[in-house]
Amino acid sequence: MNHTHLQHAPALPSSQDIDAWRLDAACAYIGDPDVFFADIQDVDRVRSARMVCRTCPVNDPCLNDALNLAKVDDLGIRAGTTTNQRKHLRLQRMWRCDQEHVDRVLGGIRGVLSAAERDLAVVRAVDLGLSAERLASALRVTPKYAREKISEERKARLHDAATDPDQPCISQLGAA
Numbered sequence: 001m002n003h004t005h006l007q008h009a010p011a012l013p014s015s016q017d018i019d020a021w022r023l024d025a026a027c028a029y030i031g032d033p034d035v036f037f038a039d040i041q042d043v044d045r046v047r048s049a050r051m052v053c054r055t056c057p058v059n060d061p062c063l064n065d066a067l068n069l070a071k072v073d074d075l076g077i078r079a080g081t082t083t084n085q086r087k088h089l090r091l092q093r094m095w096r097c098d099q100e101h102v103d104r105v106l107g108g109i110r111g112v113l114s115a116a117e118r119d120l121a122v123v124r125a126v127d128l129g130l131s132a133e134r135l136a137s138a139l140r141v142t143p144k145y146a147r148e149k150i151s152e153e154r155k156a157r158l159h160d161a162a163t164d165p166d167q168p169c170i171s172q173l174g175a176a
């Protein structure tokens with residue numbers, strides 16, 4: 001199979017509808033782009049593709065782009081990683097939970113949140129008194145959905161407080 005137009009590194013830098021980082025992709029300018037899709041058993045070719053990535057200036061966006069693809073569309077060598085390595089990275093990302101990262105994304109910095117971090121974003125939005133619009137933007141959901149999540153979290157907190165055995169209950173307060 002001949003890949004003349006790589007998904008991750010288009011060979012036509014003048015194309016208008018591609019992410020800007022792709023124009024700097026080292027693999028867009030090599031003579032044998034098929035090497036990035038070599039049979040995984042072909043150790044020499046896979047290794048040489050990975051070597052190209054080592055000096056590529058757009059490793060980070062390339063990897064991020066690959067991890068955001070559906071698994072079936074994520075093929076070949078990307079950012080020096082094999083599909084198996086990216087499977088591991090996906091699993092790590094799924095369970096990563098970094099509060100500073102969550103706060104940055106809630107603050108408007110572009111970034112991908114793991115499943116755990118999406119839940120934490122709701123918690124932090126309530127902690128910080130953020131608007132549903134701000135949460136919606138971080139989670140890339142509708143403001144209505146974000147409002148529901150904030151409301152659920154607030155209700156759950158009220159319930160937790162009301163049923164906390166270490167706290168006096170309302171009827172006890174009344175009797176005191």
Ligand code: SF4
Nearest residue numbers: 025027053056062079
């Ligand atoms: S990191 Fe590798 S696969 Fe990604 S754009 Fe650069 S050379 Fe191509």
